[in-house]
Amino acid sequence: GENVEQHPSTLSVQEGDSAVIKCTYSDSASNYFPWYKQELGKRPQLIIDIRSNVGEKKDQRIAVTLNKTAKHFSLHITETQPEDSAVYFCAASMRGGYQKVTFGTGTKLQVIP
């Protein structure tokens, strides 16, 4: 089955700096890659997603890139703010699957004011 690796596990940045979180996946059949943000004690919330026919997608300060050949994808947050502090999960979903979204192990991002 699919395996999603994520790093780093923790990341501290100064407010205003950029943060990058990287993930790799194992199954070339995966074609959908969402990113979730989870604040302490709350549900994971979808912040951005990308499909395998797209190499990059941007939404304001958040961008995601996908390299299908290398089977890795990354989340980029620019101009970080304290409210960006949370745990971020990458995930992958296989073509034809009903809904088995496989999550990475998470990155705890701390933005220092």
Add this chain to the structure above:
Amino acid sequence: EPEVTQTPSHQVTQMGQEVILRCVPISNHLYFYWYRQILGQKVEFLVSFYNNEISEKSEIFDDQFSVERPDGSNFTLKIRSTKLEDSAMYFCASTMDRVPNSPLHFGNGTRLTVT
């Protein structure tokens, strides 16, 4: 914006007891799921449900687990005989269509504590 709702928010039970976690999916959605998250760990897929039957399940979803859509609005997860290692946050989700046509959105979760 409509949301998936889950009850209770926190459930404490003794080992060996049965628990039922309840979810009300978004009303016009057709696909339903349960995921769980052990404290401090990643979110793990348990089961997906479509057209009144399980469409996919993980290795975690063994014979102790069952799901049901007893009426037109509820979707339940039953754990027959709870174990300490079942302690986790359980998230329900629903979608109109298959991922990625309909991205996965979670309810607020039920924290299950098995003592």
